[in-house]
Amino acid sequence: MKSSYVSFTLNGEEKELLIEPGRRLVDVLREQCGATGTKNGCGQGSCGACTVHIDGVAMLSCLLPAELVDGSEIVTIEGVVRNRVLHVLQEAFLAQAATQCGFCTAGMIMAAKALLDCDPSPSRQAVIEALSGNVCRCTGYEPIIAAVLAAAATLAKRPAAAAAA
Amino acid sequence: MAKLRGRGIAAVNYPTGMNLGGDPSQALIHATTTGNFVVTLSSVDLGQGLRTIMTQITAEVLGIAPEAVMIDTADTDTGPHCMGTFASRTTHRVGNAIIMAATEARKVLLDVAGEELEVAPEDLETDGTGRIVVKGVPGKSISVQDAALAAHFKHGRTISGRGIYLKPRSYPDFETGAMDPDSCQAHACTIAEVEVDTETGDVRVLKLISAYEIGRAINPMMVEQQIVGGSWMGMSHALYETTEPYYPNRAHGPVDFLGYLMPGPADIPEYDAVILERPSTNGPFGAKGIGEMTANSPIPAIANAIFDACGARIDDLPITPEKVLRALDAAALAAQP
Numbered sequence: 001m002k003s004s005y006v007s008f009t010l011n012g013e014e015k016e017l018l019i020e021p022g023r024r025l026v027d028v029l030r031e032q033c034g035a036t037g038t039k040n041g042c043g044q045g046s047c048g049a050c051t052v053h054i055d056g057v058a059m060l061s062c063l064l065p066a067e068l069v070d071g072s073e074i075v076t077i078e079g080v081v082r083n084r085v086l087h088v089l090q091e092a093f094l095a096q097a098a099t100q101c102g103f104c105t106a107g108m109i110m111a112a113k114a115l116l117d118c119d120p121s122p123s124r125q126a127v128i129e130a131l132s133g134n135v136c137r138c139t140g141y142e143p144i145i146a147a148v149l150a151a152a153a154t155l156a157k158r159p160a161a162a163a164a165a
Numbered sequence: 166m167a168k169l170r171g172r173g174i175a176a177v178n179y180p181t182g183m184n185l186g187g188d189p190s191q192a193l194i195h196a197t198t199t200g201n202f203v204v205t206l207s208s209v210d211l212g213q214g215l216r217t218i219m220t221q222i223t224a225e226v227l228g229i230a231p232e233a234v235m236i237d238t239a240d241t242d243t244g245p246h247c248m249g250t251f252a253s254r255t256t257h258r259v260g261n262a263i264i265m266a267a268t269e270a271r272k273v274l275l276d277v278a279g280e281e282l283e284v285a286p287e288d289l290e291t292d293g294t295g296r297i298v299v300k301g302v303p304g305k306s307i308s309v310q311d312a313a314l315a316a317h318f319k320h321g322r323t324i325s326g327r328g329i330y331l332k333p334r335s336y337p338d339f340e341t342g343a344m345d346p347d348s349c350q351a352h353a354c355t356i357a358e359v360e361v362d363t364e365t366g367d368v369r370v371l372k373l374i375s376a377y378e379i380g381r382a383i384n385p386m387m388v389e390q391q392i393v394g395g396s397w398m399g400m401s402h403a404l405y406e407t408t409e410p411y412y413p414n415r416a417h418g419p420v421d422f423l424g425y426l427m428p429g430p431a432d433i434p435e436y437d438a439v440i441l442e443r444p445s446t447n448g449p450f451g452a453k454g455i456g457e458m459t460a461n462s463p464i465p466a467i468a469n470a471i472f473d474a475c476g477a478r479i480d481d482l483p484i485t486p487e488k489v490l491r492a493l494d495a496a497a498l499a500a501q502p
Contacts, residue, residue, distance in 0.1 A: 042421060042422050044421060044422075044423065046421060046422040046423045047422050097386050097387070097389070097390045100212045100213070100214070100390060100394060101211060101212025102212070103212075127430075128430045128431045129431075131430045132429055132430055132431060135422055135427070135429075137398075137427075138212050138390075138394045139390065139393065139394050139397075140393045140394045140395075140396060140397030140398070140433060140436065141397065141429070141430040141433050142393055142397075142433055142436055143390065143393065144430070145430060
């Protein structure tokens with residue numbers, strides 16, 4: 001099989017890359033795009049550290065052959081920061097001390113953001129379900145759940161236009 | 166068949182550091198031309214927060230802002246000596262070494278600033294935000310950066326400091342066996358509340374409530390993080406994790422996160438912790454170590470709570486549903502006349 005050209009937008013920027021057949025999206029993001037915020041954890045879809053958004057849906061970039069994202073909009077943790085301002089979820093992770101070694105953090109935030117994007121005021125149970133595919137070995141999960149709920153509470157106080165951003 | 170609840174308690178006394186053949190750690194500090202201070206260590210930040218704690222200690226002793234401190238760690242080829250990042254020792258050992266190094270560096274910093282301001286160094290104080298001020302004369306000051314530049318370009322001096330903390334080797338007394346194996350001890354107690362399903366053998370941890378006496382909490386938020394994360398890990402060791410589920414038969418051991426059981430976000434108990442600060446006599450600012458101990462007391466507390474709930478006394482980890490059911494069967498058999 002030959003390498004092929006694949007086009008997508010990464011955090012709003014147009015990309016056209018020559019990609020080897022079967023190359024995982026996580027490797028393309030980290031090695032060809034320099035977007036190393038996305039972590040390669042288990043490489044088999046069981047830890048969630050590589051979670052990114054493909055057309056608004058949280059997906060595991062270690063299980064995705066990059067050819068399949070042709071024409072997609074991809075958002076990684078680097079795209080969550082806007083104009084050097086942290087996202088409300090990132091602020092909440094800081095305030096709730098929801099990160100220790102930090103390896104799971106990008107994936108946790110991407111999984112949580114996918115939830116808040118479609119359900120801005122989730123129940124605790126909904127947060128737990130949204131994070132259930134992401135492994136953390138440091139925090140005991142409670143600070144992460146608390147951070148997502150705190151971010152949702154902050155979003156609820158904002159005008160609708162700002163919350164959509 | 167029923168869901169039975171029980172409570173268990175366990176305490177832990179945990180040594181800060183160990184001596185083996187003596188336990189030294191070094192720290193080297195120098196100012197760059199920007200007035201930032203680089204702290205060179207061979208300890209490692211693996212998520213426990215060493216960089217934050219060492220930044221706080223350096224900033225406090227030098228009298229500068231934490232933002233002006235850079236912690237450079239973990240190249241054992243080129244770095245100063247560190248026995249290692251283990252035994253809950255880093256805050257204590259490296260923190261003390263940094264205090265020594267930063268005290269020496271601060272003296273040079275104030276000497277140079279005194280030359281520049283034409284006052285005695287004893288008449289100077291740092292404001293904690295990057296300026297060195299003549300005591301009682303707020304208008305007369307020099308920035309740390311200007312002092313660093315002056316040191317390099319005018320005075321030919323290096324604003325630097327060397328620190329070492331050594332816990333000397335201790336030998337046991339032949340008559341009594343007494344020795345001095347550690348520097349101080351932290352103490353903790355955990356109460357676990359569990360629910361045991363006697364039909365399935367499944368154990369749910371409902372609450373893990375702990376009290377910790379750890380000397381001065383240099384960063385109370387990170388201490389709480391460590392306790393909550395350690396509580397989770399203790400529960401995970403008590404009920405879930407093992408690399409050899411059929412020990413001594415090594416077959417069917419987990420090789421990845423799909424097979425290695427851990428409690429997920431849906432399995433966590435209510436955590437709570439109280440922190441008591443009784444400063445140690447020899448730690449930096451009275452600190453002791455609270456690294457590894459947090460995963461200790463939850464384990465026996467959970468085992469005791471299971472015994473309290475259903476009478477199954479299990480001393481083999483992890484306490485799987487199979488072990489609970491076998492223990493309940495054995496207890497029922499023993500109770501028959």
